[in-house]
Structures are given as C-alpha cells and as structure tokens.
Amino acid sequence: SDCEVGAKNARERSFLVWGDSHARVVASTVAQIAEEQGSKGLVVFRGGCAPLLRRPGSPSNMRVCAKTASLVETLLQGPGYQNVVLVARWANYAEGGGYRNGKWYKAAFDQGDVSKNRAAFSAALTATVDSILASGRTVTIVGPVPDLKLNPPDTIIRAMMHGEKANVRATFADFQARQIAVLPLLQRLSKRPGVRVVYPHESLCDAAICQTVDGAMPLYSDDNHLGVNGVALIRHELEAAIAPATKADVSERSTQ
Numbered sequence: 001s002d003c004e005v006g007a008k009n010a011r012e013r014s015f016l017v018w019g020d021s022h023a024r025v026v027a028s029t030v031a032q033i034a035e036e037q038g039s040k041g042l043v044v045f046r047g048g049c050a051p052l053l054r055r056p057g058s059p060s061n062m063r064v065c066a067k068t069a070s071l072v073e074t075l076l077q078g079p080g081y082q083n084v085v086l087v088a089r090w091a092n093y094a095e096g097g098g099y100r101n102g103k104w105y106k107a108a109f110d111q112g113d114v115s116k117n118r119a120a121f122s123a124a125l126t127a128t129v130d131s132i133l134a135s136g137r138t139v140t141i142v143g144p145v146p147d148l149k150l151n152p153p154d155t156i157i158r159a160m161m162h163g164e165k166a167n168v169r170a171t172f173a174d175f176q177a178r179q180i181a182v183l184p185l186l187q188r189l190s191k192r193p194g195v196r197v198v199y200p201h202e203s204l205c206d207a208a209i210c211q212t213v214d215g216a217m218p219l220y221s222d223d224n225h226l227g228v229n230g231v232a233l234i235r236h237e238l239e240a241a242i243a244p245a246t247k248a249d250v251s252e253r254s255t256q
Contacts (some may be wrong), residue, residue, distance in 0.1 A: 002044045002071070003027065006034025013080040015041035015242045018051040018072055019087030021225065022145065026238055027086060029231050033239050044072060044210060048107070050093045051086045052124045053131050056199070076135045084132045085241050087142040089224055094121045094181040099149050099223050118181040125185065133194050138245040143199040144188055144208040145226055146175045152218035169219070170210040176208065198241050200234040202239065 003011065005027065017023055017030055023045035034040055049065035053073060075081060092098045096110035096117035109119055132139045152168045177185070190197040204211050204219075211233070212219055219230035226234070 002042060005031035005041060006040030008036045008040065010038060010040040013041050014039045014244060015083040015085055016072070016075060016087045017043040017045075017087060017182045017242070019045050019142075019234050020049050020051070020089060021045065021047040022089050022142075023051075023087040025221075025225050026142075026231055026234075029235060030242060033235070034203045034242060035202060035207075036083075037239075037243070039242070039244075041083075042075070044068065045087075048112065050088050050090075050121075050124075051128070052093075052218055053128045054124055076132065076137070083138050083140055083242065083245055084232040085140045085142060089147070090144045090186075091147055091178050091181045092224075094118050094185075095178070098147055101154075102150060103221065104179070122181070122185050126189065129189055130197060135190070138194045138196070139189075140196045140198065141189065142185055142241050143197055143201065144179050144182055145200050145224065145230075145234075146170055146204060147178050147183070148212065148220065148223045149174075151223045152220045153190060154222075168212045170212050172196055172205045172208055172210055175210050194245070194246070198237040200237050203237060
C-alpha cells in the first residue's frame, strides 16, 4: 500500500519511507511521529519487496516489486521527499532467505550461493543509494531488527497450554551472525555524505541478548516482525529516521 502520513497542513511531503513488510509494521508509529513533528510524508511498502531500484527477483514477486520500484523512481523525479528512508528485512535479501515458523525458506536473491547473494544485494543497495543521492536527496537506512528462529507469541501460547515456561531467548551473537553481511555494508554506506543509518537493535539488544518479550508480553508478532510493543521500543530510531537531514549532511554533499 501507499499512504500519506503526518500533519495534513504541512506544505510538502518531506520524507518517503519505502520498504517491505517491515515498513508496514512501523507505518502507524511513523505517522504519529510525523504528526508531532509537524511534517508529512509518504509510506510505500510491498511485502517481500526490498526497497531497491534495480534488483533480481523471484518469479512470485518480481513484477510487483519492479512496479513499486518504478513508482518510487517516478516520485523521485518530482519535488519533495527530501529524505528517503529505506526499511527492510535486510538479511533476507543478503542471505537469500530466512526463517518462517521455524523453517528456512528461500527469498529474493537466492542464487544457490550465499557469497553471490551477498554480492548481488550489496551492489543493488549501493546503486539504489547512489541514485537517490544523485537526485539531490538524503538517504536514511533503518537497520535490521533481530530475526528469530521461533515465533514468540505462538511459542508462549503453546507453553502456557502445557503449563510450561516458554523459552524465547535470542542472543546477540545470533543477531550478529545473521547480519554478518548487512552490518558492515550499512557501516560503509553511512560514511557517505548524505547517508544516515539508524540501528533498532541498539534499543532491543545488549551485549548478550536481544529482547523478545517484555514480561509475559511478546515484542514480536511473528519470527521477524515487531509487534506494537516492540515498535514502541525503537521509537527513538524512527524519530531520527524521518527527521530532516542536518545542515552538516547537506554541506558535506555540496562540497563533493
């Protein structure tokens, strides 16, 4: 879906949030933040579609993903949207798949070779960032939320039915292993003038574990999407993501 969010009396759409289902998850909170900031923008999301302008895709979603990328290209040819925010389940594309209900499934970029997956993803994201910068805009990338190998709500309910205590522990080491190709790429991109990266895991993880529950309340709605309580924990990162670029960001780019 595509939806305008934020303050209706704002003069123009100052930001564009583009992503897969992870963008959908944060859309309502982004809307609230934009309203408070007095800004407005557009949220564009398609499930399973990485926010990439040029990318290989699987037959099941290639057409809709290409259509979405074409829409974004058209938007970037017009005015507004000074800050383009990219949100996705990044490791799914870098690794060629992920877990769904405890089972591994193949996703876009799966080429039967993880090194090729990572190279293709890196090239596609870098080219997308370059294209957005070339249009005179800034880019903000929302980093990865920890992927899980289990579904916390389902695991908790099943344990309760059997009178047991659910084990929904997730380690920071697992997060790092899953994002082994993503985090270094985001760090490299963040060094470019006009590019910012915010990291939700900094509010969800410490040096040992990543939170999956708050008391008995799950922070996830499944094995990779945050629920309402989880999104509340990364509100600070979302505020930073849709905020206008700083003068330093703009001046650095103008001197290139």
